[in-house]
Amino acid sequence: MTGKTLKKGSRCTICKSKNEKNKAVVFLPHHRLALCKKHYLEWFERRVAKTIKDFKMFNKNEKILVAVSGGKDSLVLWNVLNNLGYETEGMYIDLGIDEYSEDSKKLSVNFSNKINKKLNIVSIREEVASIPDIDKLTNKPACSACGTVKRYYMNKYAKNLGFQVIATGHNLDDETAVLFGNTLHWDLKYLKKQYPVLKEENGFIRKVKPLCKITEKETALYAFFTDIEYIEYECPFSEGASSIEYKEILSKIEEKHPGTKLQFYSNFVKSIYPILSEYDKKQSEEIKLCKKCGEPSFNEICSFCRLKELVNIGNTNN
Numbered sequence: 230m231t232g233k234t235l236k237k238g239s240r241c242t243i244c245k246s247k248n249e250k251n252k253a254v255v256f257l258p259h260h261r262l263a264l265c266k267k268h269y270l271e272w273f274e275r276r277v278a279k280t281i282k283d284f285k286m287f288n289k290n291e292k293i294l295v296a297v298s299g300g301k302d303s304l305v306l307w308n309v310l311n312n313l314g315y316e317t318e319g320m321y322i323d324l325g326i327d328e329y330s331e332d333s334k335k336l337s338v339n340f341s342n343k344i345n346k347k348l349n350i351v352s353i354r355e356e357v358a359s360i361p362d363i364d365k366l367t368n369k370p371a372c373s374a375c376g377t378v379k380r381y382y383m384n385k386y387a388k389n390l391g392f393q394v395i396a397t398g399h400n401l402d403d404e405t406a407v408l409f410g411n412t413l414h415w416d417l418k419y420l421k422k423q424y425p426v427l428k429e430e431n432g433f434i435r436k437v438k439p440l441c442k443i444t445e446k447e448t449a450l451y452a453f454f455t456d457i458e459y460i461e462y463e464c465p466f467s468e469g470a471s472s473i474e475y476k477e478i479l480s481k482i483e484e485k486h487p488g489t490k491l492q493f494y495s496n497f498v499k500s501i502y503p504i505l506s507e508y509d510k511k512q513s514e515e516i517k518l519c520k521k522c523g524e525p526s527f528n529e530i531c532s533f534c535r536l537k538e539l540v541n542i543g544n545t546n547n
């Protein structure tokens with residue numbers, strides 16, 4: 230398991246400074262670090278701990294609900310928070326996407342048993358319909374309906390379960406792909422919301438992304454070294470998503486210029502976001518309570534209830 234430019238026989242940077250002799254197994258070009266397995270895992274957890282602290286995401290007195298999809302990022306995040314001594318529970322949303330949901334649920338349950346932490350499972354089939362059914366019954370693209378459902382469930386159930394903060398596994402590749410898309414379109418409405426902490430307000434729970442400065446490759450390495458089993462194939466509806474294209478473009482740039490992704494994201498968060506959030510104060514949308522379900526919404530009826538209506542119309546037309 231080596232990075233592209235890890236030279237054969239290189240010693241771990243940290244071991245070298247302590248006069249130990251362990252060989253490096255990982256090379257992180259944009260951090261200029263060659264590390265052995267032990268120091269890689271330590272580096273990774275320290276980096277997540279620093280992100281949590283720098284952005285004041287949460288503290289040890291708070292209980293964190295980790296949104297777990299069965300993918301590597303969210304399972305790694307759960308493992309790291311656990312190792313760092315945070316009190317956690319998991320939440321898995323069963324989207325009813327056939328084999329994909331079955332497999333990812335099983336892996337999430339297995340992992341929660343392994344670390345001996347509670348996993349809360351909610352099924353969208355019971356409250357609305359499975360994602361494949363929503364796809365058939367409405368003209369909404371599955372991925373966008375899925376995003377609406379996930380956001381709604383995360384917020385509603387986290388509150389119902391008594392949590393004030395929910396942590397998701399979004400990583401640096403996810404965040405830069407979204408930032409790239411929003412920048413290409415100069416979409417201020419979304420850009421002004423792209424921050425690793427969204428504070429609780431008006432019925433919205435606090436949402437945090439502790440892996441926002443960790444790349445997908447780095448998470449995969451952590452999962453490999455700690456034997457975390459995760460779902461290795463993509464959701465069948467993700468094919469052709471523009472975010473995948475943006476990830477490929479950014480990875481090509483990163484390969485030639487290591488550190489570009491981190492710089493793109495970090496400089497946005499540090500220098501551009503504060504300007505946008507000032508702008509937000511002047512343009513801010515009013516948050517109401519949905520007339521149907523009572524959850525917070527920017528419209529009279531929230532997007533989840535509107536989706537539910539479309540599903541009902543689709544059902545009666547069939």
Ligand code: AMP
Pocket residue numbers: 295296297298300302303320321322323324379396397398399403
């Ligand atoms: P995605 O939207 O698939 O890129 O996932 C981003 C993050 O959302 C994951 O790292 C999880 O923290 C969370 N998430 C995605 N799908 C689910 C799910 N089915 N249940 C709970 N959390 C999820």
Ligand code: FES
Pocket residue numbers: 324360371372375376464465466467
């Ligand atoms: Fe939501 Fe694929 S995970 S549509």
Ligand code: ZN
Pocket residue numbers: 241242243244245251264265266267268
């Ligand atoms: Zn070492």
Ligand code: ZN
Pocket residue numbers: 519520521522523524530531532533534535
């Ligand atoms: Zn509603």
